[in-house]
Amino acid sequence: MRTPTSRRRGAPRSLAGPRPGAREGVGRRGFLKSLPVLGAGTALLGGCASQEGAVTGVDRVLSISLGQAESHPSYGSLVSFGERLAEATDGRYGARVYANNSLGDQQETVQLVSDGAIDMAVISGTQIENSSPRFLPMNVPGVFDDIDHQNRVMLDQSIVGELFASLEPQMRLTVLGGYSQGGRHLYTAQGPIESVEDMAGLKIRVQESEIFLRLISDIGGVPTPMAYSEVYTGLQAGVLDGAENNEISYVTQRHYEVAGHFTLTNHLIGFDFLLASTDLLEEMDEQDSEALREAWAETQSEFVEIWKQETEKATQDMLDRGVVITQPEPEVFAPIIEEAGLSILEHPDDLALYDAIRAASEEGDA
Numbered sequence: 001m002r003t004p005t006s007r008r009r010g011a012p013r014s015l016a017g018p019r020p021g022a023r024e025g026v027g028r029r030g031f032l033k034s035l036p037v038l039g040a041g042t043a044l045l046g047g048c049a050s051q052e053g054a055v056t057g058v059d060r061v062l063s064i065s066l067g068q069a070e071s072h073p074s075y076g077s078l079v080s081f082g083e084r085l086a087e088a089t090d091g092r093y094g095a096r097v098y099a100n101n102s103l104g105d106q107q108e109t110v111q112l113v114s115d116g117a118i119d120m121a122v123i124s125g126t127q128i129e130n131s132s133p134r135f136l137p138m139n140v141p142g143v144f145d146d147i148d149h150q151n152r153v154m155l156d157q158s159i160v161g162e163l164f165a166s167l168e169p170q171m172r173l174t175v176l177g178g179y180s181q182g183g184r185h186l187y188t189a190q191g192p193i194e195s196v197e198d199m200a201g202l203k204i205r206v207q208e209s210e211i212f213l214r215l216i217s218d219i220g221g222v223p224t225p226m227a228y229s230e231v232y233t234g235l236q237a238g239v240l241d242g243a244e245n246n247e248i249s250y251v252t253q254r255h256y257e258v259a260g261h262f263t264l265t266n267h268l269i270g271f272d273f274l275l276a277s278t279d280l281l282e283e284m285d286e287q288d289s290e291a292l293r294e295a296w297a298e299t300q301s302e303f304v305e306i307w308k309q310e311t312e313k314a315t316q317d318m319l320d321r322g323v324v325i326t327q328p329e330p331e332v333f334a335p336i337i338e339e340a341g342l343s344i345l346e347h348p349d350d351l352a353l354y355d356a357i358r359a360a361s362e363e364g365d366a
């Protein structure tokens with residue numbers, strides 16, 4: 001389960017667009033004039049050949065794969081990243097965001113970025129963990145206090161620097177950081193879920209990862225691995241009794257239509273990693289690749305506030321739609337969840353990373 005995928009389903013090379021320098025660069029002023037003013041969540045329709053989710057009118061349009069719908073805030077944020085990148089590189093680079101897994105499911109896109117067939121992809125922590133178990137400590141319950149702590153860690157080179165570069169030699173993948181998934185919770189077609197007994201025999205969709213399998217069985221359910229894009233139909237057909245995710249994914253995937261009971265377990269503060277092709281970064285001028293990293297760091301930090309606001313909106317939306325939101329007593333699930341998280345970390349390197357992340361919480365809180 002943890003070995004890198006060997007599938008090599010290449011998307012056409014043309015997706016990556018022309019190489020830098022293919023035509024005369026657009027001057028900064030000219031470029032800025034051609035960009036419409038947009039906020040997060042807005043599709044960009046501008047430049048010469050209008051394409052949804054794209055900054056056009058640049059020398060090289062980087063392809064970015066995303067599993068979320070356009071209504072998810074990560075889509076608008078990636079579009080803003082493309083704009084930032086275009087501005088910071090004087091129009092030498094921009095980006096086009098491919099939403100809804102249109103370039104492939106997350107695990108497939110890991111291989112596509114590795115092959116250089118696409119430039120970047122957003123993938124869940126569980127998928128990166130399947131490429132390298134070294135990321136496991138970032139994906140366990142209790143490692144992050146909240147999304148501010150998580151963001152601090154993800155920008156701290158002393159903690160993540162070596163880890164984020166660790167896939168470069170073998171897989172030609174560079175981890176640039178990513179987006180918070182916020183707190184993840186349980187939701188079910190029937191409810192409310194107030195005890196471990198209520199979970200007995202319930203088939204709960206999980207991402208393909210050992211920690212999620214363990215977590216759901218420890219709280220009494222039957223973990224059922226399935227791709228994100230199939231969860232709605234799984235719930236609708238009754239193949240699943242429930243799933244787990246954050247409020248925003250629950251709303252943007254319209255899972256409330258087929259699973260109306262939402263139980264606030266907050267079992268994990270998840271993270272979506274942004275992968276980039278190492279070959280791409282090495283081909284870029286140093287100044288441009290530095291600009292790309294800076295544009296990303298700004299986008300990532302800005303997203304933390306966007307996430308908080310969008311989570312509030314999603315919660316209101318859920319209430320308006322009649323979703324039953326339940327907060328179980330803390331002693332019901334929290335100790336089991338904490339135990340499941342700690343029991344999975346055995347390797348000394350995993351424990352060291354876990355401790356470094358926890359220490360960043362104490363420093364921040366001091």
Ligand code: GCU
Binds near residue numbers: 122124207227245
């Ligand atoms: C979240 C996360 C995705 C992930 C999904 C899932 O929505 O942002 O990257 O794929 O959960 O549960 O599969």
